Amino acid sequence: MSNSTQKLTYLQAIVEAQREEMRRDERVILMGEDIAVYGAQSLFDEFDEKRLRNTPISENSFVGVGVGAALTGLRPIVDLTIASFCYLASDQIINQAAKLRFMTGAQLKVPLVVRASTFYNNRTAAQHADRPYPLFMNTPGLKVLAPATASDAKGLLKAAIRDDDPVIFFEDITLWSKKEEVSTDENLLVPIGKAAIKRQGSDLTIVSIAGCLPHALSAAEALEREGIRAEVIDLRTIVPMDKETILTSVAKTGRLVIVDNSHKVGSVASEIAAVVCEEGFESLRKPIQRVAAPMVHVPYNGALEKQLFASKDRILSAVRAIV
Amino acid sequence: MSNSTQKLTYLQAIVEAQREEMRRDERVILMGEDIAVYGAQSLFDEFDEKRLRNTPISENSFVGVGVGAALTGLRPIVDLTIASFCYLASDQIINQAAKLRFMTGAQLKVPLVVRASTFYNNRTAAQHADRPYPLFMNTPGLKVLAPATASDAKGLLKAAIRDDDPVIFFEDITLWSKKEEVSTDENLLVPIGKAAIKRQGSDLTIVSIAGCLPHALSAAEALEREGIRAEVIDLRTIVPMDKETILTSVAKTGRLVIVDNSHKVGSVASEIAAVVCEEGFESLRKPIQRVAAPMVHVPYNGALEKQLFASKDRILSAVRAIV
Amino acid sequence: MSLDRSQTLELFSRMLRIRKFEEAIIAYNPVGHLSIGQEAAIGGACIALRVDDYVTGTHRSHGHPIGKGAEIKPLMAEIFGKRTGICKGLGGSMHLTDPSCGVIAESAIVGGGFPIATGAGLSIQVRGTDQVSLCFFGDGATNQGTFSESVNMAAVWKLPVIYFCENNGYAVTTSVAKSHGQPEIARRADGFGIPGVVVDGQDAEAVYAVTMEAVERARSGGGPTLIEAKTYRFDEHSNRLAIPIEYRSKEEISYYRRERDPIILYREVLVSRGLSAEVERIEAEVAAIIEEAVAFARESPDPEMGDLWDCMFSNPINMQPFEGQD
Amino acid sequence: MSLDRSQTLELFSRMLRIRKFEEAIIAYNPVGHLSIGQEAAIGGACIALRVDDYVTGTHRSHGHPIGKGAEIKPLMAEIFGKRTGICKGLGGSMHLTDPSCGVIAESAIVGGGFPIATGAGLSIQVRGTDQVSLCFFGDGATNQGTFSESVNMAAVWKLPVIYFCENNGYAVTTSVAKSHGQPEIARRADGFGIPGVVVDGQDAEAVYAVTMEAVERARSGGGPTLIEAKTYRFDEHSNRLAIPIEYRSKEEISYYRRERDPIILYREVLVSRGLSAEVERIEAEVAAIIEEAVAFARESPDPEMGDLWDCMFSNPINMQPFEGQD
């Protein structure tokens, strides 16, 4: 196990994860529309077109092609590029990928990874800016990931590729260009189903999802200056959820703010709130606060768009309501 | 306003709602696969094929055809028949129907009703048995209905048809054959966005969704015999949610059990729990209990299938945990 | 490229197994969508395949694994919802999936099999084997977007896929004439630059011949083919759906049952080739197989709640082995 | 069925408005997907329509409303994200939807417009008017399932819809040759039993002629037509997407820019008909319109948070007028 690192952006980390896994295992292939444009360009130098498939614009079918390939010995990564397109493929993801193992009495396995980037705060308007994590939470059979750092993006994607079950991997484009030192160890996986405590604290718990993390951390810093110690948890895996880390933290702090860029109603934040209210009720001292996108669509106008999503200030005002 | 009633099943009530609205307004049309098989047979005696469209098996497109027709002067009812097929049409529902008014700066309106029946407890296995309410909760722009009685089915469907926004109307097939006296008043609408208190009580609140209602009511009866008075609320409208009725009840009882046949994680029950924990926290005396389908798929074997869904006993054991 | 004697008998046997399997369903456990009347299309196509070739099917799922040569007992137990069923009683009548003989998916979502069969074709191409993938689907399914999306992808990549339409003339109550811009399914092939061929689906050996041609094209890198077998469903859409309208005439139905029964037709062919004794032996064998299978299914235990959890994931994470009922 | 003098000038003017509108975007607010190079296809198709005919479009949305005769200022303000924009600054560059001139949807979901245009056709048929519905889409979009699903439905019901493909040879970086089983889009029409026709998309009047034929067929109950206009996109896929690979040659691009510019070609036609003076007048007019529109857009106010809530529902229920930020 090597200890060396290299400085990578979140998007580069994703490309490196794919490169390493494609080298390691010839069953891994990558499919999607114009994949070279979405970061995979450098993979074309190393792998041939057999394993790098530019698809026609046929989301439901090319995801289903991934399912069929996964059933028959490959380990496909299917890049939906923009997460708003997942509704076109939700039939193959939900009715097939998520259900086939169960429906065949566990005769089959579906080692499929579907990548989708949440394309918000980017002035592309409502048909491109969805953060549809909730779509895949409610169906059993899927694992749903949403890393917030380059290291986690790499380690989780590698874990997803090696996992024998279907995994939806959400990439947050507000993080794409964020750089950090990332391990070059080819076997360093980030475990699916484990949240990360990014900052210890005892006064209040902030659970953050995907691109909310930088805002949660700056809110925590600001609070620190006021003497309020916030614990910041990066959820990382949406399904299956690491209830234990959240409940342990809330047992300590008694206060919970959840920061989630999906729309508030039926959000990941809603599920976390429900779990804590069910299983951690006795430790809760104040109402749970959800900082989420309001129930309006994402507008084209960039100034308005920005206000829908997580920010240090919105988190702070939620915190103020309970401390 | 007439006071007469007729005895109708839940499914007949739906057909009558359609008949009355088609008579009243020639812009109302009905589309779907084999609609005669799914209850609309008698409409063919009265209306011509222009307004009763048997579609090819093309869910995404025929829902989108409904959208286009709605944009240009019709008021289409599109019957998806079985709710598990909604994933095929979720693109047109979410990316188009729900977003078009907003994205055009309110130049357009989309008076579309999409019907979908939740086909569970019927031995059709996991590709037919979804209760996908959560799919449509998280997207702004849709109204989502789930009536639990014949009268509400009629009154809500009529309200939906007259509404200028896109509405998803879930029919619960475990209720299809349940009969009751239904008003023949053509203008009797059930307001969208209002829950119904089906039984008054002060010790505990049970919020029930769709086909859970008969089970919730028998649980409440059993509790009554023990001297525990449960208030039973039928949610009726999932989006927009009638928070007020729920919060008022919980303010009185301090205890909440939510009964929902969707899968537990990311369920309607989760959203209700989150709302109550956020806005009604001070009145909560005990942890909220969600009685929902566990995170496994619906099996073909009928005996096992039955155990996944709401029952008097499951509700009672949830109640026992908090009273 | 014609069948030898033992293959013709195997073909007849498989067709008869489908018929008798479903007659047993009607008698003992009337669920589901029957393939009675369509046995020549299914059998003729499958006999052109090797065991390691892939098949995907539909809600009308009984025929495909039987046609592909699957063991009958686990299929029958599945119909009965039993733990010994091929899918442990979790999949049921629309989902008789038997990967041990190459049947990798039976989709009750109409059109759901197109991409999966195409993906199996992609997998074959990437892994470099000489398998093929055959996709069964109905006339109604061709109106799903996945049909053209998938056929096009297979055409672009020259995948070894055979798209095999069991055109029985109807989708539930909707005729091809009322749901297709033009009624010949095979004519859609040209838009994607692949061969499209029509065959009499009641003639088992004719079906075999066109399928074999497509299989050889696929194995040798020639890409996909669309086959339209004209056939007929003798029974109602499903044993469990009441049909309140008459969407096809009684005369039409009785004509097919009388004149175009694929089992009767193929039996006559074999008898005319002097194979009466063999045919009768097969008839006795099949009857015994089905009888045993019904007994096996009836005696088998039901699955248990824990099985539901056990069958969810290959790599379970954060999941109690059995969450109980909540 | 040929254009009169004033119509030819109007056609030229609309094409030029598209070009100049987008040149202003490049100069002042470089967002979005440009139609430069495709003006003859768009203009030629639209000039065959009445104001009350419907149009649906794509992410490459600027040309369609302009081609349909929309007022320029609200379109430009929309590009700038302003409250005076046609969509109040909420839709933006991919969504210039102007129902006042019949443009009912510009879908940034590739393939999203097929069903909507088809539904408009259904609506026309049910209401019994003699309008038509024209659906613009790209070559790449034909691989979405909605294409065949919708075309088939229009064919079955003989709806008055014209499916108009702006085939510019590429979908982002993917050529038609690499993504279509066979490259001629129009050839897919036959599978659905409707006419398919190919036209030179750089020749505005040729486009007009084939569209007019389809429009007349549609108005008179003859059902849908598929038109494939061969055209070319002069600029990159989008002003905002970096393309790291060379997927089409520089020679190809400069050939089209030099030899096949639809504005230059049509200008020459008009000049050769002795219309120089009129052409020059139009050029001056268009320049002025665009300049004014840019000024208007720049000076206009931004939308406000409350607008987001106001634009959500026609019948708001249980919704505070402005929920604030939560």
Ligand SMILES: Cc1ncc(C[n+]2csc(CCOP(=O)(O)OP(=O)(O)O)c2C)c(N)n1
């Ligand atoms: C996506 C989807 N839509 C609708 C249905 C309901 N349904 C089941 S079978 C069927 C008809 C299918 O017709 P066809 O493809 O011709 O097959 P056949 O039943 O004739 O074998 C329909 C509409 C379904 N199961 N899935």
Ligand SMILES: Cc1ncc(C[n+]2csc(CCOP(=O)(O)OP(=O)(O)O)c2C)c(N)n1
């Ligand atoms: C459903 C969907 N998939 C993918 C995309 C991303 N995308 C935007 S435009 C485009 C190419 C469309 O090609 P074509 O239809 O030929 O239109 P053109 O851009 O050439 O005008 C793609 C893939 C999208 N917007 N929507």
Ligand SMILES: [Mg+2]
């Ligand atoms: Mg059929």
Ligand SMILES: [Mg+2]
């Ligand atoms: Mg193009």
